[in-house]
Amino acid sequence: MSQIQIKDQIPTGELMSSGHFACPGCGGSLAMRLVLKGLGPKTMVALPACCWTIVAGPWPQSSVNIPLYHSPFETAAAVASGIRAALDMQGDQETTVLAWAGDGGTFDIGLQALSGAAERNENILYVCYDNEAYMNTGIQRSSATPWGAWTTTTPAGHPEARPKKDILAIMAAHRIPYAATASVAYPVDLIRKVEKARAIRGTRFLHVIAPCPPGWKTSDDETIELARMAVLTKIFPLMEVEDGQTWRFSMEHPGDPVEPYIKRQGRFSHLGPREIGQIQLDVDARWKMLERRVEMGI
Amino acid sequence: MKKVMMGNHAVSWGVKLARTEVIAAYPITPQTQVVEALSEMCSSGELAARFIKVESEHSAMAACIGASATGARAFTATSSQGLALMHEVLHWAGGGRLPIVMANVNRALAPAWNVWTDQNDSLSQRDTGWIQLYCESNQEVLDTTIQAFKLAEAVDLPVMVVLDAFYLSHTSEPVDIPDQEAVDAFLPRRVARVKMDVNDPRSFGALATPAVYMEMRLRQQEAMELARVTYDEIVEEWGGMFGRRNGAIESYHAEGAEILLVTSGTITSTSRHVVNELRARGEKVGLVKVKMFRPFPTEALRVALAGVPHVAVLDRNISPGHGGIFAEEIRSALYDLAPERRPRVHGYIVGLGGRDVTPAVIEDCLARTRAAAGAGNTPEREDLWVGVKS
Numbered sequence: 001m002s003q004i005q006i007k008d009q010i011p012t013g014e015l016m017s018s019g020h021f022a023c024p025g026c027g028g029s030l031a032m033r034l035v036l037k038g039l040g041p042k043t044m045v046a047l048p049a050c051c052w053t054i055v056a057g058p059w060p061q062s063s064v065n066i067p068l069y070h071s072p073f074e075t076a077a078a079v080a081s082g083i084r085a086a087l088d089m090q091g092d093q094e095t096t097v098l099a100w101a102g103d104g105g106t107f108d109i110g111l112q113a114l115s116g117a118a119e120r121n122e123n124i125l126y127v128c129y130d131n132e133a134y135m136n137t138g139i140q141r142s143s144a145t146p147w148g149a150w151t152t153t154t155p156a157g158h159p160e161a162r163p164k165k166d167i168l169a170i171m172a173a174h175r176i177p178y179a180a181t182a183s184v185a186y187p188v189d190l191i192r193k194v195e196k197a198r199a200i201r202g203t204r205f206l207h208v209i210a211p212c213p214p215g216w217k218t219s220d221d222e223t224i225e226l227a228r229m230a231v232l233t234k235i236f237p238l239m240e241v242e243d244g245q246t247w248r249f250s251m252e253h254p255g256d257p258v259e260p261y262i263k264r265q266g267r268f269s270h271l272g273p274r275e276i277g278q279i280q281l282d283v284d285a286r287w288k289m290l291e292r293r294v295e296m297g298i
Numbered sequence: 299m300k301k302v303m304m305g306n307h308a309v310s311w312g313v314k315l316a317r318t319e320v321i322a323a324y325p326i327t328p329q330t331q332v333v334e335a336l337s338e339m340c341s342s343g344e345l346a347a348r349f350i351k352v353e354s355e356h357s358a359m360a361a362c363i364g365a366s367a368t369g370a371r372a373f374t375a376t377s378s379q380g381l382a383l384m385h386e387v388l389h390w391a392g393g394g395r396l397p398i399v400m401a402n403v404n405r406a407l408a409p410a411w412n413v414w415t416d417q418n419d420s421l422s423q424r425d426t427g428w429i430q431l432y433c434e435s436n437q438e439v440l441d442t443t444i445q446a447f448k449l450a451e452a453v454d455l456p457v458m459v460v461l462d463a464f465y466l467s468h469t470s471e472p473v474d475i476p477d478q479e480a481v482d483a484f485l486p487r488r489v490a491r492v493k494m495d496v497n498d499p500r501s502f503g504a505l506a507t508p509a510v511y512m513e514m515r516l517r518q519q520e521a522m523e524l525a526r527v528t529y530d531e532i533v534e535e536w537g538g539m540f541g542r543r544n545g546a547i548e549s550y551h552a553e554g555a556e557i558l559l560v561t562s563g564t565i566t567s568t569s570r571h572v573v574n575e576l577r578a579r580g581e582k583v584g585l586v587k588v589k590m591f592r593p594f595p596t597e598a599l600r601v602a603l604a605g606v607p608h609v610a611v612l613d614r615n616i617s618p619g620h621g622g623i624f625a626e627e628i629r630s631a632l633y634d635l636a637p638e639r640r641p642r643v644h645g646y647i648v649g650l651g652g653r654d655v656t657p658a659v660i661e662d663c664l665a666r667t668r669a670a671a672g673a674g675n676t677p678e679r680e681d682l683w684v685g686v687k688s
């Protein structure tokens with residue numbers, strides 16, 4: 001798709017302003033900008049502790065032009081449920097309640113509240129921007145950190161020893177109406193999913209891969225490329241799941257070799273050919289499993 | 299209309315009459331009937347509220363925060379372990395100046411597992427920025443629940459209504475249920491001063507640097523101070539409408555007393571009985587009931603206790619390594635009185651984990667106080683444990 005075509009398909013309205021506090025090349029900030037383009041001004045956010053606590057700006061400033069409630073780290077889905085309940089009592093069905101959390105706030109400490117909200121099928125949109133570690137506190141591992149990665153709590157001598165948690169399958173298992181993945185390198189797909197999610201009632205979950213230059217040890221002009229490579233290598237495939245049963249790929253995934261993606265990131269610099277080969281095998285095996293899900297549902 | 303009901307249902311009635319809009323709660327003994335009755339009221343349509351059946355007390359308080367921040371009148375109820383689990387979120391409610399009302403049924407904390415009454419659960423949350431009101435009867439529970447919303451919304455602070463496990467929660471008493479119209483006149487619908495609103499987008503709770511954080515805490519403290527005055531006004535207004543006045547503190551047969559008991563919760567009722575008996579025998583004993591623990595009614599207690607030689611504080615709680623919590627708070631409140639007007643404060647730890655505080659236990663506390671007074675002893679800093687087996 002040419003640049004011009006993409007531009008035409010992205011809403012021009014901006015709810016996020018420049019001058020925010022993110023690092024240059026922050027995937028998580030771009031994710032918010034794109035999601036808000038898809039949602040529009042009738043949106044309220046529950047924002048738990050994460051990098052976005054800072055990106056949103058200190059009192060009395062705000063980098064987003066929508067109501068935003070800073071919330072305890074583990075409570076995004078529960079606070080959002082409360083906001084939704086109040087709006088329901090006011091007869092406001094139009095406003096979207098957005099819970100916006102990092103991978104730590106989603107995969108780890110906030111998983112209980114998220115599971116509770118999803119099981120109740122709360123009428124909220126939950127977006128997890130995934131930079132694959134606790135970045136706000138200085139790059140510690142989360143259960144979204146991929147196998148083999150360096151973080152400050154998984155030093156190069158003992159890198160992350162477990163595979164990334166399969167959050168999409170966890171959310172699908174709650175039989176919520178809509179769960180999907182997206183990448184900041186595919187803004188048209190991302191916004192399409194946001195718009196689709198906005199029109200659905202019930203719990204909607206969007207998992208966005210959001211590269212983080214300081215955390216991934218990459219330069220700040222590589223974010224989009226890495227977010228694209230994550231998809232093309234099938235490491236982070238773009239998918240949609242409806243009602244927890246109908247799985248779909250959002251595009252053709254060519255299955256580029258993982259090696260160039262791994263080698264460009266300082267967080268993997270301690271890995272040799274054997275480990276990279278291991279990652280490739282794991283991606284291939286997981287892909288087969290995803291294909292089966294797409295064929296049969298779960 | 300009078301109805302015989304347990305304390306838990308008195309809470310539910312108060313919440314219903316207050317036209318609460320959002321309820322989020324999780325079951326725990328001995329609070330469960332509060333939310334069971336509310337579920338019934340919501341499902342029958344008697345109460346037009348959204349009931350969020352959360353997966354934990356932690357999420358219950360978090361959901362109340364979201365709802366209250368968006369302008370709704372929000373309520374939850376819990377006890378003991380559930381309250382302890384909420385701890386972080388209680389600070390968010392207090393610091394966030396959200397007028398949430400919560401009923402807490404006083405229950406002991408584990409280990410060992412114990413479902414009986416004990417004030418350590420609520421008193422452990424002393425510094426979370428919640429107003430705390432301790433009730434003595436089911437009537438007071440119902441009245442206070444409604445008043446709590448008015449107080450919370452007047453000063454933008456959350457309020458905890460506290461009642462004893464079983465002695466109130468599960469004990470049936472006749473309760474006068476005020477008319478809905480009268481309650482509506484007393485407590486109109488909530489109008490939030492500021493809320494989550496797409497037409498007026500703001501961010502709440504954003505990073506506050508050392509240059510501004512302290513002023514936010516000062517405003518919170520000022521609101522607490524205002525709450526003392528506001529509560530007195532609310533009690534007066536309620537009294538004028540319904541004829542019942544349960545203020546921040548209450549003096550009972552305090553005139554000319556040589557010893558004043560200081561009590562909270564249902565120990566107060568037993569103490570009233572003891573005081574009646576002793577007064578009938580000519581003993582100069584009275585009592586002061588403390589209903590409001592936060593904000594602490596410092597000035598009112600100074601007035602009520604100044605010049606009384608001995609004060610015996612009954613604490614159904616303990617701050618391990620220090621002493622009974624009410625006794626310590628009262629000692630600190632009285633310290634600034636002139637020495638000749640300053641009572642000796644005797645602290646007694648009683649009734650932990652629901653152990654019965656009988657008239658005999660209270661008489662024992664008084665006997666020890668008299669003995670210490672007679673011997674001219676200064677009161678022991680170590681609080682005395684009464685009713686323990688050696």
Ligand SMILES: Cc1ncc(C[n+]2csc(CCOP(=O)(O)OP(=O)(O)O)c2C)c(N)n1
Pocket residue numbers: 028049050051052072073074101102103104105106131133134135136137142
């Ligand atoms: C209860 C609690 N524990 C720990 C923290 C400290 N903390 C704040 S943000 C954060 C990590 C957030 O990680 P993630 O959700 O992945 O978001 P990111 O910072 O990576 O954007 C931690 C550990 C906290 N605020 N609250």
Ligand code: SF4
Pocket residue numbers: 021022023024025026027028029051055131135136211212213214215
């Ligand atoms: S540390 Fe990473 S996620 Fe956080 S603001 Fe910087 S680039 Fe964004």
Ligand SMILES: [Mg+2]
Pocket residue numbers: 102103104129130131132133134135
């Ligand atoms: Mg993260």
